[in-house]
Amino acid sequence: MKRPARVTLADVARLARVSAMTVSRALNTPEKVDAALRERVAQACAQLDYIPSRAARALASARSRLVVTLAPAGDPACEPLLDGLGAALHEAGYLMAIARVDPAHPATDARALALRAFLPHAPEAVALAGLAPDADLLALLGKLDLPWTEACGAGADAKPPRPGAGAPPQAVGETAVAHLHASGRRRIGVLAALGEAGAQGRLAGAIAAWTAATKDQDVPQAIHPAAPCPALGQALLAELLAARPDCDAVYCTHDLLAWGALAHCRQAGIAVPDRLLLIGTHDLPATRWLTPPLASVATRRDLAGRQAALELIARVEGPARRARWYDTGHALRTAG
Known part of the structure; x- marks a missing residue:
């Protein structure tokens, strides 16, 4: 199936009736652009659902080495996941930004909204810690063409399994x-x-x-x-x-x-x-x-976080490869 064409900066400029340079300035140095022009550019971006190109940003500046991690709010079982993810990313020279998402949030696109808040920082990848992707988030990840992984979500039982690690x-x-x-x-x-x-x-x-x-x-x-x-x-x-x-x-x-x-x-x-x-x-x-x-x-969640991060790093830095789920095991601990 052919992917839909990405909306470009030129498309935004055409709709806003300004030059591409003006659009670029409005997005990157808004203080240098007249308020009325900024508003026109903002409306055009919203209408076209414009998402800045990671490749274009990479040409203009150094890599961000930022990994956005989405995790549910209020769940102590996610802390070992975040520890494992953060340790592996830090060792590889990456930064981890954590966004807590309320799984019961009334907004159906809460996960996608949380990720969108980090897009101006040009993240290189996304990790989900104890949080399954919904349709809105999957659509946004596909549009951005961002590598992503799922640590201790439901990906092991999906058909086919989603990329990540944890106990099925x-x-x-x-x-x-x-x-x-x-x-x-x-x-x-x-x-x-x-x-x-x-x-x-x-x-x-x-x-x-x-x-x-x-x-x-x-x-x-x-x-x-x-x-x-x-x-x-x-x-x-x-x-x-x-x-x-x-x-x-x-x-x-x-x-x-x-x-x-x-x-x-x-x-x-x-x-x-x-x-x-x-x-x-x-x-x-x-x-x-x-x-x-x-x-x-x-459920060995610290190990799951680490393995999910390693798999994600390999996909960011290496050649394209098939994503897979890693079973990091589980064990019963009796009350005695």
Whole structure:
């Protein structure tokens, strides 16, 4: 399929009825251009959805060596990702600029808007840390022709896999439920906050593992479209047990949900793990220090961040190559 032609500076100049030099000055040194002309250029850029060419900027100045990283706001599981990404980029001489995005932001193009804010700085690549690309962001990345990577998103389960690194979400869900089944539990439930990248895959993996082990397709679920937080975990477990009080184990697609689930058990007088065995995801440090401590699936997010950065650097600096997803592994950490 032929790509649409890129809107050029000359196209903007033609629509604004000014010279190409005036457009260039309005964009790069606006203080040297009359306010009325700046406004005409701005309107033409907006109408044409003009995006400055990276190649043209590279001819005029040195490389920016800037990598814009988009990450969800308020998720502590993203910190190891950012640490791994930042360390690898720093070692290779790149700068990392972080933009936090609220996954529940009402603007449908919030990810693309966050990236657009950095375009005047001529970024050389984009990394997504625990954040899946939506249609608007993918369209913008394609228009910019920017290399990008996804660290611990949902790219491993995409068809075909997207470029990046991390533990495949479906495999993580399968590992958690296999542990619950091996522990002798006979009715599991799943709490999922679908605002987190990969949660849908972990939910699917949990259901598939339980069905394969027991031939039982009836897996109680409490699901919400928001991002995970303890308050949501508390509410979801109350909802799940009200509908299915026979559950003796619950898998949470994020440790934050598991923290809230444990709080509900304390308030309701439910013994953990004897009456209800809880297991989370991402192995956040605080999960080990809860009373009682909870099991969790460690997703090796620092390694995923580093590997995603290395793959991205290779694509920026080397010849064109096929993007791939790197499985950086995962492991169950038991409560004991």
